[in-house]
Amino acid sequence: MESFGFYWNHFVELETQNLRSLLEILGSLGGHGGQSLRTWLFQQIPLGITLSILIAGEFVIPWRRHQRKWRPGLGLDMFYTLVHTALFFLLFGEAFVTTVVLACMDAIELVTGTANNAAIYLNKVPMWARVLAMLAYAEFQSYIGHWLLHNVGFLWEFHKVHHCSPVLDVWNAQRFHAGEKVFWSLFSAFPPILIGFPPREVVSVTILTVLLSYYTHSNIRIPLGPLKYVFNNPQLHIWHHAATIDPKRNVNYGDATCVFDYLFGTAYLPEERTNLKLGFSDVDDYPTTFLGQFVTPFRAIGAGIKDRIASRPRVLSR
Ligand SMILES: [Zn+2]
């Protein structure tokens, strides 16, 4: 295990490299051409294809026909999508997650005196079985993570940003506070890598589940038949966003799959409702700008801490 300074330098070095390539990409946009821009665009292909298919689906097989395509908040959600999917890892995520994973791997080796044995074992398992196991594990973990976001006070303040949208469509799948994005980066990528799943496969599985969550938020109705008990879908997920449901006893926490909701009794689909009010009790007072939504959770958490300190019983000295 190295010193804190070592990991800090590792983070700064990676972050500098990433910011430099971001500047190169921006420079290439000015017409100089460039490898970085091409590489970056190439990395966006899965997202571009998924978004195009789902947007076409919202036109061809819409579920809520009355819902406007050009709706208030569309620009904001497009901005969230750009920042979180195309830029987050370049701006901050990759350097942060890679450094934390490295530090934890070293800590495990320090405590156990050996490299990760699970990794050696998992490398002998056929890839399809490993990916299936990882998918099941990642989805279970995502279920737990989503439950925590609703039931731990300060995490809910961050998660409220995702729930403040008055409509659901393909564009607001990425309406997340940056704090929640950091939480998910650590919570979804990091434990499977620590267990010993190969980082590349973990990243691929994470991308797959993120792409499926676009479908879950989209305004599309696909008759899934019995597969509706396996794949999460818009008809189920919309109840998770219903304003009338208590955030702490919410339902349908699943991400790509709803299997764990059915297993743990949190699946809820009383009927297919197309006119639900979405959000939470005081959603109408919630800010509607990126900056406002960025600042609000910190303010709420700060106010909560102040209240706690003020309500503490004081010990009177004699
Ligand atoms: Zn939620």
Ligand SMILES: [Zn+2]
């Ligand atoms: Zn959602």
